[in-house]
Amino acid sequence: MRKEGLARWIVIFLVLAAIVVPLGSWWLSRAQGTQIEMHARMPENGGWSIDTIQAKVGQPIQLRLTSDDVVHGFAIGKSDMESWVSIFPGEYVETTLIFEHPGKYTFYCTRWCGPNHWRMHGDIIVTGEGDPIPSDPLPLFLQYNIDIDAPHYAENIPGSPPSAERGARFSNRLPDYAIDMQTYLLTSPADLWLKLRSEPSLSDLSDMDLWDVVRWIWDRQNSSRTQSLGVKLFMALASAAHGESGRGDGVMVRGLPVMDHSRMGSGLVRPPDFTDPHVLLGASPALLEGKIIRGGMGTGMPSWGSILSRDQIHSIISYLYTIAWESIK
Amino acid sequence: MTTRLDLTRSPRTLALLRSRWAQFLLRAITLAGFIFTILAGLIGSVVGSHNFAIIFVWIAWWTALKLAFIPFGGRSWCSICPIPMPGEWLQNGGILQPRGRAGIGLGKRWPKSLRGTWMQAGGFLLIGLFGALTLTSAKITAIVLLFILVLALVLSLVFERRSFCNYLCPIGGFTGLYAQAGPVELRVKDADICAAHSEKTCYTACPWGQYPLALKSSANCGLCMECLRVCPSDNIAVNLRPWGSDLGPKTKHRLDEAFLGLVMLASALVDSAVFLGPWGQLKSAAYNIGSPDWFLFAGVFLVIALGVLPGLYTASAWLADHLGSARASLRKSLAYYSQVLVPLGLIAWIAFTISFAIVKFGYVLPVVTDPLGWGWNLIGLSKSAWVGETTSFSLILQVALLMVGLFWSSRVARRISDTIRQAAPLIAFSAFITLAMLWLLVG
Numbered sequence: 001m002r003k004e005g006l007a008r009w010i011v012i013f014l015v016l017a018a019i020v021v022p023l024g025s026w027w028l029s030r031a032q033g034t035q036i037e038m039h040a041r042m043p044e045n046g047g048w049s050i051d052t053i054q055a056k057v058g059q060p061i062q063l064r065l066t067s068d069d070v071v072h073g074f075a076i077g078k079s080d081m082e083s084w085v086s087i088f089p090g091e092y093v094e095t096t097l098i099f100e101h102p103g104k105y106t107f108y109c110t111r112w113c114g115p116n117h118w119r120m121h122g123d124i125i126v127t128g129e130g131d132p133i134p135s136d137p138l139p140l141f142l143q144y145n146i147d148i149d150a151p152h153y154a155e156n157i158p159g160s161p162p163s164a165e166r167g168a169r170f171s172n173r174l175p176d177y178a179i180d181m182q183t184y185l186l187t188s189p190a191d192l193w194l195k196l197r198s199e200p201s202l203s204d205l206s207d208m209d210l211w212d213v214v215r216w217i218w219d220r221q222n223s224s225r226t227q228s229l230g231v232k233l234f235m236a237l238a239s240a241a242h243g244e245s246g247r248g249d250g251v252m253v254r255g256l257p258v259m260d261h262s263r264m265g266s267g268l269v270r271p272p273d274f275t276d277p278h279v280l281l282g283a284s285p286a287l288l289e290g291k292i293i294r295g296g297m298g299t300g301m302p303s304w305g306s307i308l309s310r311d312q313i314h315s316i317i318s319y320l321y322t323i324a325w326e327s328i329k
Numbered sequence: 330m331t332t333r334l335d336l337t338r339s340p341r342t343l344a345l346l347r348s349r350w351a352q353f354l355l356r357a358i359t360l361a362g363f364i365f366t367i368l369a370g371l372i373g374s375v376v377g378s379h380n381f382a383i384i385f386v387w388i389a390w391w392t393a394l395k396l397a398f399i400p401f402g403g404r405s406w407c408s409i410c411p412i413p414m415p416g417e418w419l420q421n422g423g424i425l426q427p428r429g430r431a432g433i434g435l436g437k438r439w440p441k442s443l444r445g446t447w448m449q450a451g452g453f454l455l456i457g458l459f460g461a462l463t464l465t466s467a468k469i470t471a472i473v474l475l476f477i478l479v480l481a482l483v484l485s486l487v488f489e490r491r492s493f494c495n496y497l498c499p500i501g502g503f504t505g506l507y508a509q510a511g512p513v514e515l516r517v518k519d520a521d522i523c524a525a526h527s528e529k530t531c532y533t534a535c536p537w538g539q540y541p542l543a544l545k546s547s548a549n550c551g552l553c554m555e556c557l558r559v560c561p562s563d564n565i566a567v568n569l570r571p572w573g574s575d576l577g578p579k580t581k582h583r584l585d586e587a588f589l590g591l592v593m594l595a596s597a598l599v600d601s602a603v604f605l606g607p608w609g610q611l612k613s614a615a616y617n618i619g620s621p622d623w624f625l626f627a628g629v630f631l632v633i634a635l636g637v638l639p640g641l642y643t644a645s646a647w648l649a650d651h652l653g654s655a656r657a658s659l660r661k662s663l664a665y666y667s668q669v670l671v672p673l674g675l676i677a678w679i680a681f682t683i684s685f686a687i688v689k690f691g692y693v694l695p696v697v698t699d700p701l702g703w704g705w706n707l708i709g710l711s712k713s714a715w716v717g718e719t720t721s722f723s724l725i726l727q728v729a730l731l732m733v734g735l736f737w738s739s740r741v742a743r744r745i746s747d748t749i750r751q752a753a754p755l756i757a758f759s760a761f762i763t764l765a766m767l768w769l770l771v772g
Contacts, residue, residue, distance in 0.1 A: 007353055007424040011414075014361035022368045022701055029703065066704070068375045090376030092704030 057128030073110030112240030118302035141290030154190035154282030167216030230319030246274035360411035370471025374702020403511030416485025449502025590670030595634035653751035676734025
């Protein structure tokens with residue numbers, strides 16, 4: 001009978017260990033709680049497990065992030081891409097946040113995790129002393145009262161690929177307004193081409209020469225750093241809808257009707273084809289900026305105003321024009 | 330007769346088998362592991378690949394059962410399975426006690442109408458119908474395991490012996506069916522000694538309700554060694570034997586074995602299609618339980634398991650019977666020829682298992698170091714799982730195995746038929762199943 005008693009104790013001990021070890025450590029990890037554990041889930045599965053994070057100016061908060069379903073990403077609105085965090089299912093990743101200014105920040109998912117991906121965002125409320133978060137300037141479309149929903153199809157496009165190098169040869173003959181930043185921001189390439197075409201001083205230049213000039217003007221506004229940032233942001237944030245090549249055939253929009261200005265707001269649509277030069281050469285940077293900041297109301301395009309900094313938006317715009325220029329055959 | 334190697338001839342092995350301690354310790358560990366698995370499933374990570382419950386039940390254990398326990402030990406898993414342990418503690422009034430002492434429980438006999446492996450086959454069908462969810466959700470896996478543990482406990486308080494294992498456990502059905510092909514058997518050494526022994530202490534002690542003298546097949550013997558421990562004449566042998574020894578013209582087979590064999594075959598085919606096939610729609614249909622697509626999937630599955638395969642098998646058995654010399658009733662023929670389904674099904678399951686085991690086995694170590702998926706690192710491993718690739722080696726292995734299965738089942742068909750003509754329809758049936766598996770696994 002002593003053996004029987006020993007056997008019983010062994011069973012009880014092992015079973016208790018099997019229960020106490022996981023439950024105990026679960027309780028301990030809850031009780032310590034120095035970190036904020038946040039689970040990322042597709043919006044259909046509940047979205048972020050925490051909607052609002054409270055923080056104090058200058059006090060670091062440690063986030064422990066994991067995903068319960070697919071690959072997600074975590075970023076603070078308007079932050080550099082280098083600080084973005086990828087969250088893989090079932091794995092934990094830690095990040096420390098520290099805020100200098102009191103105010104409301106947005107956090108969001110950086111990966112197209114599903115059709116409702118753009119709903120995956122939440123707020124970080126930072127309280128304490130300090131200057132408020134510097135605000136962005138008023139979007140150009142509001143400053144200059146531009147209707148960003150109007151059709152902007154370019155009538156004229158170059159017949160062959162324009163070259164900034166060739167365009168540079170005529171730079172000393174251009175009127176002042178042509179190389180003004182303001183002109184670049186508020187004019188579409190096609191409109192600027194028309195305007196230059198009507199300049200008597202440039203009447204000896206061919207149509208193609210003038211397109212080369214316009215390309216040169218566009219390129220000089222954008223450094224190569226801007227360009228490469230634009231590509232990265234476009235691929236990370238936009239390609240799921242606009243397609244990697246900008247054709248408007250991203251995985252998230254397949255099967256949707258093509259965008260049509262006459263029926264805007266009537267449901268989710270596929271974005272226009274950026275490799276058709278008529279689409280983007282008829283749009284000014286201000287118009288594109290407005291569309292990105294505000295989002296396409298009712299089309300399914302999210303509003304990026306609180307998520308991307310103005311610099312990030314303009315680097316994407318510069319990349320968009322590259323797509324248009326390089327699609328001209 | 331064929332050769333046997335009696336393990337009890339070695340005094341050390343005999344001592345190991347006679348002592349209850351070795352087996353008890355293994356079962357105590359598996360019981361603790363079972364309970365830990367349930368808890369891990371309930372409170373651990375919802376991501377299956379990071380939860381001990383999913384990886385240990387459906388990758389490690391399920392693979393080990395099909396690649397090691399059954400092919401090399403018959404029902405050896407049953408001998409260390411923890412599920413009947415709590416119930417038997419109560420039934421026998423102790424853990425190290427043989428059956429027959431005063432314990433708790435009504436000790437009723439299992440109803441006659443519910444005997445056989447019918448309900449085990451039904452349970453296996455249910456696993457298949459809800460498999461896509463059970464196999465991927467740690468919570469559901471945990472709930473199923475908990476339900477099984479409680480059900481086995483409750484049944485052991487109402488009925489005698491291991492009623493759950495004998496009549497309900499789907500894995501018991503699976504293991505029992507294929508243990509007939511396994512290389513281990515428990516038999517009496519000298520039948521005369523048993524005949525002269527009137528007390529039948531072995532039958533009284535057997536939790537499975539078997540009488541060792543009458544054992545002709547290993548299907549219903551759980552290798553618990555209780556008979557060996559109580560036999561006063563040391564007349565129980567544990568033999569290593571050639572594979573497939575229970576399959577032949579002299580062994581008896583029942584109709585429910587044919588049904589079980591067909592359900593297992595259908596499950597191997599459907600699981601291969603759902604988990605390994607390239608059909609995304611099929612996967613999502615199997616996963617979205619309750620949706621119209623799922624009902625369609627369930628309908629097709631049931632038609633294959635209960636209609637198409639039994640129909641084809643019945644046709645081959647009928648044809649075999651008509652091509653043979655002696656006629657038997659269709660019912661008897663269906664039962665008799667069911668032996669062909671044993672090697673066919675076993676090898677189909679092994680081939681199916683190899684296709685995912687090589688790829689998924691890399692998940693096992695990471696869940697040992699982080700069983701609940703909470704980001705622990707208990708044994709200090711590098712973080713991410715090594716995920717294997719389907720290599721040409723595993724493809725060749727699967728093709729070779731399926732060929733072995735076809736050869737083996739054809740040989741069984743030939744052995745239980747008088748002429749090659751009689752065996753031909755059964756061989757054709759085996760070839761059809763093998764081709765289907767080849768298409769699904771290797772494509």
